[in-house]
Amino acid sequence: MATSKTLVSQSQYFSNKTHSRKTLNKINSFTRITYVSHDLMKSRHGFHKSSFSLKLNHFALWESKNDSHGRILHVPSISRAIVASANMNKNDEYHKQKNMTFVEELRSVAMKLHVKDPSRKGGNNETMAQILMKEKPSLHGYVNFLVDSKVVYDALEKIVTDTDYSSYAELRNTGLERSGALAKDLEWFTEEMGIQIPPPTTAGIAYASYLEEVAVKNPKAIFCHFYDIYFGLAAGGRMLGKRASEKILEKKELEFYKWNNGELSELLQNARERLNKVAQSWSREEKDRCLEETEISFKYSEDIMKLIIS
Known part of the structure; x- marks a missing residue:
């Protein structure tokens, strides 16, 4: 036996x-x-x-x-x-x-972070996405979320456009840019719903500041944040947007979740090819340093997402 x-x-x-x-x-x-x-x-x-x-x-x-x-x-x-x-x-x-492409490595590391976190207070070990999908969003909190998101997208898109780092050219004009779409949405909240747009919270400011800092200290790290931010929105971010639309916006679809200049799947594939192209010349150490940014990106993004139910 x-x-x-x-x-x-x-x-x-x-x-x-x-x-x-x-x-x-x-x-x-x-x-x-x-x-x-x-x-x-x-x-x-x-x-x-x-x-x-x-x-x-x-x-x-x-x-x-x-x-x-x-x-x-x-x-x-x-x-x-x-x-x-x-x-x-x-x-x-x-x-x-x-044998993985760099984007496959980015995805693998990100997926490992999409697990239950036993350190959450109160014994709640659900992921932030799971919590947000169950809790009802507040209109005030959702507007704060959009404001902070715009601060982050503004910072990221300014970095890849204005920074004197040649590889950032691959991150420009991908069709995934969201700053302009968010500006339209915030204008709609003011004009159609009479909401006074609040200033960004410390969550959005902190992430934007970190992006500006890391772009100077470790320019390659931006490629990880680019992937996490844009590909995260295209996946779980859209689900959260749909739920907010159904619960508090009478099914209004925001510009934030529209990609009018091309099919989203094609835009994402083009971005994957660009990311892989840049990383081909990187050493293993350089790739690992970039991959390590994933956990940092998740932490900042989670702080911003929490605003939806605040």
Whole structure:
């Protein structure tokens, strides 16, 4: 009969930067180890799970008195096997990454951040998009969201147009630009709904300021923010816009969610090709530095999205 033990000690072979859980399943004369780890210093790589089989003589096991748990006393073979397995996973990830286009890498990193966040206050571990899709937007909050969004798009579009960095030419005139559309929408709120447009909040100002700063310190980082901002709007952003339209605007479709100068799918494909073209000449280190901006972009964007239900 198969039995299951939890190895509660941590081998000296593992870095104190890694939180790990190891599960032992004894089946006949072999033992199957499942090792799950999360490297807190490399959040982009997320969780890793490895499984492998070892003979019982590879390790020593001490039973507690109530036979409820076991503890490893000496596990050099297991430790080496786990480390070897982890290295194999890293190699597999490296080869998978190597075969990806840069846009596929951007998408992969972004998708890993679209997971439940257990750190949210009150035990709410839903993503911000899930929360916004359930909560009713407020008219005041939605206008604030549009104002802050315009501040960010203004900053980004000014950076790629005016900054003396040759690669930014690939980010110009993509048809995805939203600043002009947002200006029309805010004008509509004033003229048709009599709403006085408020100044931007600290959320929008903070993100715009960060974009201006990073464009100087690390110009390549802008390509990550470009992807997250425009492609994010084309995906989940449109769903949030549709819900706001149905709940508070009597199904009015804002210009923010229209792309009149071409089919959206074609515009996005053109942008993908441009991003991939630029990144072809980048080193692995340069690509990784850009990919690391994804989490920063998500944080700033989430702060702005929260305004919708404020």
